[in-house]
Amino acid sequence: MTDLANKVLKGDRLALSRLITHIENDFQDHHTILDQLFPHTGKAHIIGVTGPSGSGKSTLVNRLALNMVGGKNRKSSHKIGIIAVDPTSPFSGGALLGDRVRMRDLTGNPDIFIRSMASRGALGGIARAVDNTALVMDAAGFEIILIETVGAGQSEVEIARLAHTTIVVEAPGLGDDIQAAKAGILEIADVLVVNKSDKAAADGTAQTLKAMLAAGEELRAQSDDNLHTNWQVPVIKTSALNGDGIDDLAAVVNAHRTFLQEGGEWKIRSTARLRALLECLVRDSLYDAWNVPANQVKMQKILWLVANHTCSPFQSVRDLLK
Amino acid sequence: MEKKIRILIAKPGLDGHDRGAKVIARALRDAGMEVIYTGLRQTPEMIASAALQEDVDAVGLSILSGAHMTLVPRVLKLLKDNGQDSVWVFVGGIIPEKDGKALSKIGVRAVYGPGTSTTRVVEDVRAAAAE
Numbered sequence: 001m002t003d004l005a006n007k008v009l010k011g012d013r014l015a016l017s018r019l020i021t022h023i024e025n026d027f028q029d030h031h032t033i034l035d036q037l038f039p040h041t042g043k044a045h046i047i048g049v050t051g052p053s054g055s056g057k058s059t060l061v062n063r064l065a066l067n068m069v070g071g072k073n074r075k076s077s078h079k080i081g082i083i084a085v086d087p088t089s090p091f092s093g094g095a096l097l098g099d100r101v102r103m104r105d106l107t108g109n110p111d112i113f114i115r116s117m118a119s120r121g122a123l124g125g126i127a128r129a130v131d132n133t134a135l136v137m138d139a140a141g142f143e144i145i146l147i148e149t150v151g152a153g154q155s156e157v158e159i160a161r162l163a164h165t166t167i168v169v170e171a172p173g174l175g176d177d178i179q180a181a182k183a184g185i186l187e188i189a190d191v192l193v194v195n196k197s198d199k200a201a202a203d204g205t206a207q208t209l210k211a212m213l214a215a216g217e218e219l220r221a222q223s224d225d226n227l228h229t230n231w232q233v234p235v236i237k238t239s240a241l242n243g244d245g246i247d248d249l250a251a252v253v254n255a256h257r258t259f260l261q262e263g264g265e266w267k268i269r270s271t272a273r274l275r276a277l278l279e280c281l282v283r284d285s286l287y288d289a290w291n292v293p294a295n296q297v298k299m300q301k302i303l304w305l306v307a308n309h310t311c312s313p314f315q316s317v318r319d320l321l322k
Numbered sequence: 323m324e325k326k327i328r329i330l331i332a333k334p335g336l337d338g339h340d341r342g343a344k345v346i347a348r349a350l351r352d353a354g355m356e357v358i359y360t361g362l363r364q365t366p367e368m369i370a371s372a373a374l375q376e377d378v379d380a381v382g383l384s385i386l387s388g389a390h391m392t393l394v395p396r397v398l399k400l401l402k403d404n405g406q407d408s409v410w411v412f413v414g415g416i417i418p419e420k421d422g423k424a425l426s427k428i429g430v431r432a433v434y435g436p437g438t439s440t441t442r443v444v445e446d447v448r449a450a451a452a453e
Contacts, residue, residue: 014405017377025325093326094351100372101361107368113375118326118356 005036008140013113016140020115023136024129034132037139042270044081044138045257046145048163050125050185053151055171056195058084058102059240060249061148065103067250068144069111079111081137081145085126088118095119099148113142124158125149131162131277152185160188161276164269165256167249169193170209172201186212189233190256197237197244209235231259295320327355327451329380332369333362334393342414343384349440350447366393370400373409380447385415390425398429410450414438 007015022030049057049064061082070077084099095118106112117127126149134145149159160166168189173196186192192213194206213233234252238245260266298320305311311319331347333340340362347357358376360369373381381401385393394413401409413425414434422433432446 013374014377017375021328021377088356089351092352093354095356096347096351097356097358098361100358104361104364104368107360108365108371114372115375116358120326 001036002033005033008033008037008136009040011141016113016136017115019136020129020133023132024117024120024127030132034135037136041135041138044134044143044145045165046134046138046147046163047253048147048149048159048166049169050149050152050156050159050166050188051169051193051195052171052174055151055169055174056240057148057151057169058099060169060193060195060238061099061146062103062105063238063240063243063246064249064253065106065112065146067246069106069109077111078143079141080113081134081140081142082106082112082114082148083117083130083133083137083145084114084148085117085119085130085150087150088120090121113137113140119150122158123156125152125156126158126162134162157185157188161273164260164266165190165253167191167193167253169195170205171196172199172205174205187216190231191249191252192233192235193249194235194237195240198239198241202237206235206237230263231256290321327380327447328358328376328378329355329382329447330358330360330369330373330376330378331382331384332360332364332372333384334364334366334369334397335385335387335389336363337385337387338362339386340384342386343382346382346384346414346440346443349444353444353448355447366396366400369397370404370406373401373406374404378409379451380410380412382443383411383413383415385413385417388416390415390417391421394425394430395428410447412443412446414443 004015004019008019019030019033049061051057065080065082068078069080086095086097086099088095097116097118099116100107100114103114106114115133117129117133119127122128126147130147134147137145147159147163149156166188168185170193172194192209194202194209196202213235236245236249236252238249260269302311302316302320306313306316329350331343333343347359350357358372358378360372369381381397383394383397390413398411401407401411410431411429412432412434413430417425417433417435425433431450434443
């Protein structure tokens with residue numbers, strides 16, 4: 001076993017941190033290390049937190065993690081890994097990763113490891129490296145992994161593929177955004193949170209969401225959608241500002257985990273996730289195997305024919321792969 | 323994929339003026355770097371812990387309170403204890419010349435006073451990364 005893999009398994013924080021950097025930069029040797037770590041994974045409860053910008057995701061993650069880590073007066077204690085994704089600037093390629101500003105209560109807590117991550121051009125609301133980062137945190141013994149997506153609207157649903165439990169955070173006063181979101185990220189919620197419950201409009205927002213869910217339930221009852229079988233999506237009101245509702249949220253997240261494990265859906269979701277990962281890896285490897293200089297030269301030649309519209313792209317690919 | 327420069331911008335101590343830190347953070351972002359910003363009133367322990375978890379190449383400390391001779395050596399020591407002695411540390415703020423020299427001696431890469439151009443900071447970080 002490599003030195004780095006060994007250190008990660010033993011809980012060395014610097015080794016974990018370095019390995020995540022290797023994953024982000026796609027260094028060649030990181031696959032060998034992941035080979036060795038993989039048998040030690042599969043135990044962590046992966047929780048996604050998504051929602052529009054400004055709905056209070058980071059502040060909520062701060063509260064939830066404090067609650068789960070067994071802060072004051074709590075019996076159970078967990079080790080928690082947090083992956084906080086913020087967008088990369090499409091112009092400079094740089095990023096300002098500011099989620100730690102809201103998570104200052106967690107900094108320095110020995111049971112919590114926070115990694116800020118830039119999306120680096122990925123479009124689904126998370127970064128490419130999130131998958132494997134969650135894997136190595138799992139191997140390093142973190143029992144709960146919280147993944148905070150970039151501010152998400154309608155199409156950033158990638159998190160649902162990755163997480164066992166997806167929390168969608170809404171806030172009152174976003175008005176028409178609620179309407180707009182109906183067709184998007186609300187559908188992936190296992191738990192719906194109306195944050196900023198200290199604001200007067202929060203009750204109305206919670207009512208709207210409940211009505212929307214009820215309508216969805218009726219439709220689902222007529223189909224054989226087995227993704228949400230028997231799980232009633234709860235709507236929880238929280239105030240990340242003063243801590244209201246955080247106990248309820250932690251309880252519901254826990255209940256969802258139990259529901260998944262007892263109903264066998266834990267395995268189904270984990271397997272679906274691994275299948276997607278395998279498909280993605282097969283695609284990448286096939287391309288990498290093909291992508292040698294000789295083939296690049298061939299493609300350059302064929303490109304001329306395609307550019308002159310004398311050969312179709314489909315025929316070209318058949319020729320290239322002969 | 324190319325290696326991105328990751329940099330932590332932190333404000334240790336008790337002063338509440340973070341405009342300078344935010345301007346530098348923004349300039350580094352616009353130069354294509356990944357900047358982790360931690361906000362106000364960080365202890366040296368919090369800064370070292372963040373630097374470790376984020377695996378940064380550099381740490382920029384903004385201090386206007388006058389407590390730099392206490393805070394900066396503490397941050398340097400903690401980074402070293404964590405095995406991160408290769409991280410470049412630079413300091414911005416109101417730092418008297420004699421203190422600046424003392425800080426350079428104990429391992430601070432650069433000290434920036436008021437009026438420093440952001441271009442210079444960006445160039446220095448790039449140069450350090452190329453080493």
